[in-house]
Amino acid sequence: MSKLLFAAFNEGVTLSMSGNHEAALLAFDKVLSVDPKHVPALTAKGSSLAELGRTEEALRCFERAIEVDPRAADPHRDAAFCQLELGEPEAAAQLMQRAVQLNPDPGYREAAAVEVYNLGNALLTRGSRRPDKARYRQARSTFELALELSPAYVEAAKALADVWEHLGDTSQRDHYAQLAGRLRPAAS
Structure with missing residues (x-):
């Protein structure tokens, strides 16, 4: 059997x-x-x-x-x-x-962060109409989880800055934009 x-x-x-x-x-x-x-x-x-x-x-x-x-x-x-x-x-x-x-395993955590980040992007691009505030809030939670899983995830920090821009909170936008700048690898 x-x-x-x-x-x-x-x-x-x-x-x-x-x-x-x-x-x-x-x-x-x-x-x-x-x-x-x-x-x-x-x-x-x-x-x-x-x-x-x-x-x-x-x-x-x-x-x-x-x-x-x-x-x-x-x-x-x-x-x-x-x-x-x-x-x-x-x-x-x-x-x-x-x-x-x-x-x-750190690789498992990093892979999960990437998958979560990709889901956040999919939430924003899904459908034919522009994302509304509800979708931006849902994406925000998703990107926050990606950043929690991988605190050095530059793209997640950038995405959070963009989401907060659309949600109208410039303080949070600036916070995540600065975080993304600090996380960016140093130019050689």
Whole structure:
């Protein structure tokens, strides 16, 4: 039976990697119908759901994976991204902090900061209309988390300066602009 699970899981991963997330979901559901506690399938299914824009369903998969294995860092990180998408920065920050506690490798933390930063940019560029104040506030929380994860992240500081400019707070804009200038590598 485990060979069948392994084959179904690998099929799902292959489908997901090729961008066929709907078909990948079917493969992951095969695995989960036999083993509902299969953390890699729960996490992979959540990732496919997130790619399809089904953020709340994805979050449920990641939360289930966390229930099954609370020591796995990736479901915490992925659930944090869902919470950011859903406009819940406090929940996202708690989940992300737990993820980096579980995987204290500096590279993991830096990679998470980059992903969070990229999500902040995506929040601002998503859709056909200009971002409104609500989207700038959501992006602000996202960039703040990126900077918290990586305090020397120049681009996150610059993004915060820009967001605060759009939110009309010149004091905060100046603070983050100065921070970005201090973080900038010295010119040789």
